[in-house]
Structures are given as structure tokens and as C-alpha cells.
Amino acid sequence: MEFLTTxxxxxxxxxxxxxxxxxxxxxxxxxxxxxxxxxxxIMVGGYTILLFLFVNPIVAIIAAMVFCMILGIVVEKxxxxxxxxxxxxxxxxxxxxxxxxxxSLAQMIFGSAPKYIVIADLGILKIxxxxxxxxxxxxxxxxxxxxxxxxxFVKFSKTGRAMxxxxxxxxxxxxxxxxxxxxxxxTFAIGSALAALASVFxxxxxxxxxxxxxxxxxxxxxxxxxxxxIGSIPGAMIGGILxxxxxxxxxxxxxxxxxxxxxxxxxxxxxxxxxxSGLLGKVRREKV
Amino acid sequence: MSERLLEVTDxxxxxxxxxxxxxxxxxxxxxxxxxxxxxxxxxKTTTLHTITGLIRPRKGxxxxxxTDIGHIPAHKIVSMGMVHVPEGRRVFQNLTVYxxxxxxxxxQKNKAEIAANLENVFKQFPRLEERRRQLAGTLSGGEQQMLxxxxxxxxxPELIVLDEPSMGLSPLLxxxxxxIIKSFREAGKTVLLVEQNAKKAMSISDRVYVLETxxxxxxxxxxxxxxxxxxxxxxxxx
Ligand SMILES: Nc1ncnc2c1ncn2[C@@H]1O[C@H](COP(=O)(O)OP(=O)(O)OP(=O)(O)O)[C@@H](O)[C@H]1O
Ligand SMILES: [Mg+2]
Numbered sequence: 001m002e003f004l005t006t007x008x009x010x011x012x013x014x015x016x017x018x019x020x021x022x023x024x025x026x027x028x029x030x031x032x033x034x035x036x037x038x039x040x041x042i043m044v045g046g047y048t049i050l051l052f053l054f055v056n057p058i059v060a061i062i063a064a065m066v067f068c069m070i071l072g073i074v075v076e077k078x079x080x081x082x083x084x085x086x087x088x089x090x091x092x093x094x095x096x097x098x099x100x101x102x103x104s105l106a107q108m109i110f111g112s113a114p115k116y117i118v119i120a121d122l123g124i125l126k127i128x129x130x131x132x133x134x135x136x137x138x139x140x141x142x143x144x145x146x147x148x149x150x151x152x153f154v155k156f157s158k159t160g161r162a163m164x165x166x167x168x169x170x171x172x173x174x175x176x177x178x179x180x181x182x183x184x185x186x187t188f189a190i191g192s193a194l195a196a197l198a199s200v201f202x203x204x205x206x207x208x209x210x211x212x213x214x215x216x217x218x219x220x221x222x223x224x225x226x227x228x229x230i231g232s233i234p235g236a237m238i239g240g241i242l243x244x245x246x247x248x249x250x251x252x253x254x255x256x257x258x259x260x261x262x263x264x265x266x267x268x269x270x271x272x273x274x275x276x277s278g279l280l281g282k283v284r285r286e287k288v
Numbered sequence: 289m290s291e292r293l294l295e296v297t298d299x300x301x302x303x304x305x306x307x308x309x310x311x312x313x314x315x316x317x318x319x320x321x322x323x324x325x326x327x328x329x330x331x332k333t334t335t336l337h338t339i340t341g342l343i344r345p346r347k348g349x350x351x352x353x354x355t356d357i358g359h360i361p362a363h364k365i366v367s368m369g370m371v372h373v374p375e376g377r378r379v380f381q382n383l384t385v386y387x388x389x390x391x392x393x394x395x396q397k398n399k400a401e402i403a404a405n406l407e408n409v410f411k412q413f414p415r416l417e418e419r420r421r422q423l424a425g426t427l428s429g430g431e432q433q434m435l436x437x438x439x440x441x442x443x444x445p446e447l448i449v450l451d452e453p454s455m456g457l458s459p460l461l462x463x464x465x466x467x468i469i470k471s472f473r474e475a476g477k478t479v480l481l482v483e484q485n486a487k488k489a490m491s492i493s494d495r496v497y498v499l500e501t502x503x504x505x506x507x508x509x510x511x512x513x514x515x516x517x518x519x520x521x522x523x524x525x526x
Contacts (some may be wrong), residue, residue, distance in 0.1 A: 158394070165380045165391050169340055172378040177366035177395030177443065 004214070005132060006252045007245065012136040013205075015143025016242020019198045020221030021236035022150065023191030029167035029231035033080060033091045037098035038195060039218015041068050044102060045196030046209040047110055050117045057119045062236065064196040072192025081181070103221045106211035114208040119200060135204035146194065147237050154233060159186060162238055167231065213271075216261075220247075223268045229281025238279060243267075291318040293447055293478050294339065294370070299348035301331075301338050308334045310502040311348065316447065321469065321479040323489040323510070325523055326499035332482040333375050336451050340372040341365045352447070367395040369446035371437070373453065375482075377436040381425030385416055385435055388424050392439030403443065409438040412471070430461040437468060447478045454485050466492055486523035490514045498523070 020042065025033045045064040053059035079098050083091050122134035154160035165173040166183045177222055195214075202217065203209065228235025242262055246266040250260040271278070294316040300442050301309040308331050316322045326332050337343040339350050341362030350358050352370055360368075379388050389409060393402045410417035413434045419427065424435055433453055440448055450469065454462040466488050473477050483489035490496055490510045498506040498519065506519065 157389075161383065161387055161391060162394065164382055164387075168380050168382055169378055172374060172380070173373060173391075174342060174362040175340060175366065175372045175378075176391045176439070177363050178391075179361075179363045 002252070002254075005130060006248050008140070009136055010248035011241060012140040012143070012201075012244070013248055014241030015140050015147075016198050016201045016240075017217070017221045017224045017244050018205070018237045018240025019143055019146055019194045019201075020217060021225040021240040022147075023194050024222050024225040025228070025230055025233060025236040026163070026187050027191050028225070029233075030163055031076075031080065031084075031184050034095060035074065035080075035188075035191075036095040036218075036222075037094065037102060038191065039214035039216075040099050040102040041072060041192045041214065042199045042202065042217060043106060043209065043211060043214035044068055044071060045199035046117060046203060046213060047106060047115070049119060049199065049203065050115055050209065053117065053119065060119070061197075061200050064199065065193045068192040068196035069189040072188040072195075076185060076188040081184075103211045103215075110209075110211065112211060114187070114210050116207050117203050117209050118207045119203050122204065124140060133205075135201070138224035139201040139204065142197070144221030146197065150190070151211070151233065155193070158194050158239065159183070163187060220261075220264065226278055227268055227271055229278030232278070232280040232282070235278055235280035290320075290473055292316075292421060293318045293353060294480070295349075295351040296335075296339060297349045297351075299335070299338060299350065300346045301334055301343060303334075304345050308502055309338070309345075312499070312504045313348075314497050314507065314515055316478060316480050318446075319343075319473065319476075320494045321473055321481060321492055323481045323483060323486075323493040323496045325483055325486040325489055327522075328484075329501070330499040331502045332499055333451055334396040336372060336374075336480075336482060336500075337447050340370060340449060342377070364445055369444070370444035370449065371443045371447070372407055372449040373436045373440045373451065373454070375451035377429075377432045378438070379427070379435050381423065382516045384421050385424055385425055385427070386420040388439050389416070389442055390421075392442035395443055401444070405442050405444065409441050412441075412468070413438050430457050433457065433461075433465060434468075436462050437465075437473060445477060447480060448472055449480045451482045453481075454483065454488070462488065486519075487514075487525075490524075503509055 023038050024035065027033065048064040048067045049060040052063040053252050079094050080091065083094060090172055122138065125132050125134055125137065154163060162173065162178045162183050165176065165178060166180055170180050220243060221240060223241035225236045227242060228239025246267065247260055247264060250263050252256045256263065292315055296315065297313045298311045300311050312335065324332050324335060333341065338345050341360060345358060349356055352368060357365055380391060383391065389406060393405065397400050415431055416435060416438055424432065425434060428494065454465050457465065462485065462497050469479055469481065470492050481489055490513065493510040496507065496510045496513045497504050506513065
């Protein structure tokens with residue numbers, strides 16, 4: 001029974017990681033950059049919820065998603081777009097700069113002490129000896145819905161197919177009449193909205209927020225994206241869920257629980273040694 | 289007088305300090321097949337990339353249907369009726385044949401017209417219909433070229449710009465590709481063709497421009513240039 005509880009908790013946490021990893025992987029696939037500030041969008045989402053919670057939880061969640069979407073678009077326009085075509089290192093350093101900027105702004109506005117943000121108290125579901133938080137179930141269901149919706153969007157919508165085309169060959173995509181800048185903007189908007197949604201589920205798990213909150217989940221989700229094969233949407237989903245399950249099982253065993261993070265990152269390193277492109281990653285050729 | 293579709297004047301293009309095009313001028317009239325021939329590295333692809341907006345010229349003008357398009361982004365040029373089938377085909381490997389064709393129609397709004405164009409493309413390239421659910425990356429080179437051309441047709445082009453469509457294909461397929469290019473003209477379209485296969489290109493063209501290291505060194509009616517001693521020696525292997 002405890003095994004099942006841990007497994008469900010792992011799937012649920014994995015769902016959150018997958019949502020964040022999708023942002024990393026889509027931005028990487030389409031803009032060919034590692035958006036290291038992506039984790040901090042989660043934190044911004046959390047504080048936005050804090051600001052709007054006085055209205056009601058649903059409004060706060062929508063406000064967080066909308067605000068993060070706009071923030072993602074603005075960051076891309078102001079910080080990354082001017083660097084299109086610049087060396088990947090310059091872009092990476094800029095992204096790290098954006099990350100620190102967001103953290104510092106949050107610290108100036110909200111202080112560095114943790115804020116308690118209780119979106120809702122959902123209680124615990126008990127079936128026999130099995131006990132699972134409703135928040136876990138909601139997280140799991142929502143993350144599955146998000147992943148299905150995103151997959152359908154990419155496969156069947158005109159914009160989604162254009163995203164695939166841009167990720168493969170920007171020049172050819174332009175020759176089809178695709179506005180590459182617009183597709184990149186949409187990608188940042190979707191990724192940022194998913195990060196905001198992730199903050200909701202983190203807050204339902206543990207209702208505290210700090211300016212540096214996004215860093216660790218950000219890095220873990222990035223790890224998940226790399227495990228799955230960066231650039232691959234199903235890869236990010238699988239990588240995220242795998243990482244969540246591993247994390248929960250590691251934490252459930254007292255002897256190894258202190259080393260949970262180390263275990264997760266070791267798995268990344270080992271996997272990259274065996275399969276450098278990740279589980280579903282492809283080795284791609286680049287074309288101008 | 290024939291209607292001028294594309295007029296390129298004094299085009300200069302640089303890659304950093306490399307001067308790839310040194311002030312070339314040429315034009316394409318409605319209904320023509322015009323070939324641009326030249327050795328490797330002469331600047332043929334650069335010319336095409338510049339007129340369809342993927343590269344910006346340092347100098348010169350590109351006038352398409354009376355509009356200077358030198359500063360119009362590539363994705364907007366497509367809906368003006370100039371469509372570029374790039375060198376190396378560049379079909380989207382991770383999309384199916386059908387999805388690739390839909391990408392070709394990305395700039396088109398009229399659903400009924402898209403459906404009609406799709407039907408025509410399938411009629412012209414039955415192979416593509418058979419393989420419509422197959423990923424484009426798994427097609428043979430010849431099939432990928434057909435797909436690249438079919439994809440361009442879905443954009444409802446007036447002027448089709450083709451960059452080495454016969455590259456890497458077997459002689460039989462090469463002949464087929466040139467037949468298809470001729471059929472474009474019969475369908476009322478205009479063609480600007482870049483080819484290494486100068487002989488075949490000249491045999492279907494009205495006019496020819498010869499590009500040598502960034503400059504146009506000869507031009508004229510295909511029927512005349514094909515008998516020019518210098519051209520024969522340099523490009524026709526005679
Ligand atoms: N992205 C680039 N950066 C720098 N130089 C380039 C670039 N693309 C092309 N060149 C140079 O510009 C010149 C013209 O190249 P281009 O590709 O236009 O030739 P081409 O006539 O199409 O040749 P081919 O028949 O081999 O396709 C060449 O000297 C090439 O090395
Ligand atoms: Mg070329």
C-alpha cells in the first residue's frame with residue numbers, strides 16, 4: 001500500500017516536473033536556447049497568486065498564468081530576441097542574468113522571508129490503508145490533461161505544426177510563410193503559462209514561496225528535459241514523470257532520502273554517458 | 289510587351305567580408321522559364337535566398353510585381369506569390385507528407401482553394417498521395433523533391449523559384465523533374481531555375497543568365513547560348 005501511495009505521489013510530482021520540462025524543451029527546440037530563467041517564472045507565478053488570492057483562487061491562478069505569459073513574451077523580446085544568431089554562450093549568460101534579475105526583483109518586492117500562500121486546503125483521500133492528498137490527485141489529473149492537450153495542439157493545429165517546422169528548419173519554415181518570431185513568441189507564452197500552472201501545484205503541495213523557489217525545480221525539470229531528450233515533447237513528459245517517481249521513492253527510503261537530489265542528478269549523468277541525446281532525443285543536423 | 293514579374297538591379301550581397309554577389313541585374317517576365325547557371329560557389333543560392341528574403345542585400349533593388357521587396361520579411365513574400373523550393377529540398381522530416389503539404393499552404397486562407405490545390409498536387413504526384421501518412425524524412429531523394437515541389441504548389445505561386453531540383457537524382461528522375469518544371473509553365477506559372485545540369489536547364493528555358501563568382505558574365509536566349517562556344521566548353525562539357 002505504501003508502495004502505491006509513493007508511486008502515485010511520484011507520478012503527481014512527475015507531472016509537475018513534466019509541465020516545467022515542456023517549457024524548457026519547447027523553447028530549446030524552437031529558439032535553440034536554454035532558458036535558464038524558466039524556473040524563476042514558477043516563482044513569479046507563485047507571487048502573482050499571492051497578490052490575487054484575495055479575489056479568489058481561480059482568479060489568482062488565471063492571473064498568474066496570464067502575467068507569466070506576458071512576462072515570458074517580454075523577456076524573450078527584450079533579452080533574447082536581440083541575441084538571435086549570437087553565440088549560445090552569450091545567450092546562456094543572458095538567461096542566467098534574467099534569472100538573477102527576476103529573483104532580485106522578487107526579493108525587493110516581497111522580501112526574502114518565505115510567504116505562506118494557501119490556495120486551498122483540499123484534504124486527504126482515504127481508501128482502506130491508502131491515503132493520498134486530493135492535491136496529488138488534482139495535480140496528476142491536470143498534468144495529464146495539459147500533456148494531452150499540448151500533444152493534440154502540436155499535432156493537429158496549424159500553429160502546432162508550424163512549431164514542429166520551425167524547430168526543424170527555420171529557413172524552410174520562413175519559405176512556407178511562417179513568421180518565425182511569432183512562433184517563438186507563442187512558444188515562450190505557452191512555456192511560461194505552464195510554469196505558472198506548476199507553481200499552483202507546488203503551492204498545493206507545500207504553501208510557501210521564496211524568491212529563489214524556482215531554482216531547484218527549474219534545474220530538476222531541465223534535468224528531466226535532458227533525460228527525455230531535449231527538444232522532444234514526449235521526451236520531456238517521460239523524463240519529468242520518471243524524475244518525479246524516482247524522487248518520491250528515494251525520499252521514501254530513510255537510508256537514502258538525504259541524497260535524493262544527488263541520486264537524481266547522478267541518473268542524469270549516467271544516462272547521458274550511455275545515451276547522450278537522451279531517451280527520445282534525436283541527433284539533429286543544423287541548417288541555416 | 290511582356291509583363292515584368294521580377295526585376296533585380298545591381299544586387300550586392302556580403303557574408304561578413306566575403307562579397308558573394310557583386311552587383312548583378314536580371315529580370316524574369318511573366319510566363320518565362322529563366323535559368324541561372326554557374327559553377328559551385330558562383331552565388332546562385334545566394335541570389336535566390338536574397339530575392340526570397342532569407343538574406344538581405346547590402347545594395348541594389350528587388351522589385352516583384354512592381355513592389356520593392358528588399359525589406360519585406362521572407363514569410364510575407366510567400367503570400368505575394370513568389371515561392372522558393374530550396375536547395376537540398378528541406379522537407380520537414382518529422383512531419384508527414386500530408387503535413388508538409390499543409391505547411392506549403394500555410395500562407396493561404398481559402399480552404400476550398402487549398403483542397404483543390406491539394407487534389408491537383410496528388411493528381412500530378414500520385415506517389416505523394418500513396419505516402420501521405422509517411423514521415424517525409426523516410427522518403428527517397430526523388431520523392432522528397434516531388435514533395436518540395438508539391439509543397440510549393442500549395443502556396444499558389446505565380447513565380448516558382450527552384451534551386452537545383454535535379455541534384456543527386458538518377459537520370460530518369462532528372463528527366464521527370466524537368467518535365468514537371470515544363471508543366472508548371474503550362475499551368476500558367478513562371479519559373480526561375482538554378483541548375484548545375486546546364487544542358488537540361490537550357491533545353492527547357494527561354495532565357496539564361498550565367499553567373500561566375502558573383503557576377504553575371506553572359507545572358508541571352510537559351511537557344512543562342514546553347515550554341516555559344518565558350519558556354520559549351522565551360523558548362524555543357526563539349
Ligand atoms: N552562410 C555563408 N557564410 C559565408 N559564406 C557563404 C555562406 N553561404 C555561401 N557563402 C559563400 O558565398 C559564395 C556563393 O555561395 P552559394 O551557395 O550562393 O553558391 P552556389 O552558386 O549556390 O553554389 P552550389 O552550386 O555549390 O550550390 C561561396 O563562395 C560560398 O562559400
Ligand atoms: Mg547553391
